[in-house]
Amino acid sequence: MRELRLIAALARVALMNAAQYRASFLVDLVTGAVSTVGIVLPLALVYNHTERIAGWSFHESLLVTGFFLLLQGAVGLAVEPNLSAIVEGVRSGALDYLVLKPVDAQLVASMQRIAPAKIWHLLAGVGVVLWGLSALPSPSLVASLTAVVLFVVGLFATYALWVLVICTSFWFVKVDNLSYLLVAVVDAGRWPVTVYKGWVRLFLTVVIPVAMVTSYPALALLGRLGPWLAVQGVVVAIVLLVISRVAWLLALSRYTSASS
Amino acid sequence: MSGLLIHLRAAPTLLRIGFAEMVAYRAEVAVWILTATLPLVMLALWSAAADGGTLGSFSQDDFVRYFAVILVVRQVTSAWLVWELNYNVRTGALSPMLLRPLNPLWWNLAETVGALPLRIIVLSPILAVLIWWKPQIALLPSAATFFLGCVSVFLAFVLAWLVQAVFGMLAFWYEQSVGLYNLWFVAVALLGGYVIPMDLLPSSIVPLARVLPFHSALGAPVEVWLDATPDPCRTLALQAVWVAVTATAAWFMWGRGLRRYGAVGA
Structure with a gap:
């Protein structure tokens, strides 16, 4: 209960902080719209030449791209700003103030900042998913629920990956670039995972499980996701969360502050 | 005229400094280079779409070849001037740079060129993997193609850098100029x-797309390298025209912008 109240309070403060910058909120609307076009249009141009790619029609692929936009939005909204704040805290020693508080440091550290302009990416993602669905038979309730659950589980898995990257900053200090590399790998999730072959596909399903966040929910909406794959997604997420928690505790025990 | 002479005399030293800087931050630079994975992601989609057959005039091998060359050309023609100028103008960090006898843009150009060897070193394992995957994509260009390709890449490099200069200088008037560059x-x-x-x-927009500067800045050198352009000399001429246009714009904006920068009193 105390944790829930804490989460609510943190979210309120983060939102108030972010609401100060109204002009950039609007500028980001334009940038967000353009980057959405930059992601969806190539897909349309490729499908201009062929009906199906790796077993997916255009509208089916749109579902994947929609979930990808949602993922980008969620990560940009709540994950990335916080984790870069932690890296900065480790470098400057500002993390001192955080670990002194009588609450879980990872929880507070993960909820300090929010970038509300990314809400446009989320809206674009919803729009693209609906666009895809408009030309497909409407999914059953169970299928829709599975898709939502898998997507949320996948978000947690992504968060865990980011925490793992951040943990390395306790040793190497300057790792913000590493998170850009992670962004670049996650980029591969914008297409259906069957587009990739061999070990690349395995890598995107298990190691950096971005396929789980984008392709699996889409498959669930299409009614093509076996229960086995759904379970696999949940298991991978739990394993990643546990690993990241252990890594965080280990990393925090190594934290020596900046001056000493 | 002596100003030009100073700049030319300083060039070798600036190049050495630029290279040394890149070596000092080698891990960071390598990570930056590796983030440009989009050509590989697109290659996966196109090659799945071709699925062993052909798409338009492209076979699967053609796609691998095309995006391998895109990857290289994109890397050797990339710069970071727009972010640097935007930051320096916004924060006033440009002021001390203006006190030097050298133009800060010249300094950045030397750094950008100095980064090239490292870019090629980081790229080579990726290319090696692509060639190991599809050995047939490795083609030896003819001497003429090689020469024209080098000229075209050089023009694209200059054009891409000048475009970044123009968008970076927009920061004199408008602080969010990086968004416009995007x-x-x-x-x-x-x-x-x-x-x-x-x-x-789509065939209706191809003729227009071919004369726009976007193609000159990236696609043109790739086509020249792959011998896939109908008239390479015309492509090079068009690139040169766009270089001249952007250079004029950059030269004009630098003068106007500096006056405005001083007027703000930053």
């Missing part, structure tokens, strides 16, 4: 051949 880059991606080869664009 718009330019989306256009390069879609109309310049970055995510879709020119020949596979």
Whole structure:
């Protein structure tokens, strides 16, 4: 209960902080719209030449791209700003103030900042998913629920990956670039995972499980996701969360502050 | 005229400094280079779409070849001037640089060129993997293609750098100029051949897309290298025209912008 109240309070403060910058909120609307076009249009141009790619029609692929936009939005909204704040805290020693508080440091550290302009990416993602669905038979309730659950589980898995990257900053200090590399790998999730072959596909399903966040929910909406794959997604997420928690505790025990 | 002489005399030293700086931050630079994975992601999609057959005039091997060359050209023609100028203008860090006898843009150009060897070193394992995957994509260009290709890449490098200079200088008037540069880059991606080869664009816009600067900045050198352009000399001429246009714009804006920068008193 105390944790829930804490989460609510943190979210309120983060939102108030972010609401100060109204002009950039609007500028980001334009940038967000353009980057959405930059992601969806190539897909349309490729499908201009062929009906199906790796077993997916255009509208089916749109579902994947929609979930990808949602993922980008969620990560940009709540994950990335916080984790870069932690890296900065480790470098400057500002993390001192955080670990002194009588609450879980990872929880507070993960909820300090929010970038509300990314809400446009989320809206674009919803729009693209609906666009895809408009030309497909409407999914059953169970299928829709599975898709939502898998997507949320996948978000947690992504968060865990980011925490793992951040943990390395306790040793190497300057790792913000590493998170850009992670962004670049996650980029591969914008297409259906069957587009990739061999070990690349395995890598995107298990190691950096971005396929789980984008392709699996889409498959669930299409009614093509076996229960086995759904379970696999949940298991991978739990394993990643546990690993990241252990890594965080280990990393925090190594934290020596900046001056000493 | 002596100003020009000073700049030329300083060039070798600046190049050495630029290279040394890149070596000092080698891990960071390598990570930056590796983040430009989009050509590989697009290659996966196109090659799955071709699925062993052909798409338009492109076979699967053609796609691998095309995006391998795109990857290289994109890397050797990339710069970071727009971010640097924007930051320096916004924060006033430009002021001390203006006190030097050398133009800060010249300094940045030397750094950008100095980064080239490291870019090639980081790229080579990726290329090696691509060639190991599809050995047949490795083609030896003829001497003429090699020469024209080098000239075209050089023109694209200059054009891309000048475009960044122009968008960076917009920061004298408008602080969010980096956002505008992102718009330019989306256009390069879609109309310049970055995510879709020119020949596979809807045929109604191809003639227009070919004369726009986006193609000159990225797609043109790739086509020259792959011997896939109908008239390479015309492509090079067009690139040269765009270089001249952007150079004029940059020269004009630098003068106007500096006056404005001083007027703000930053």
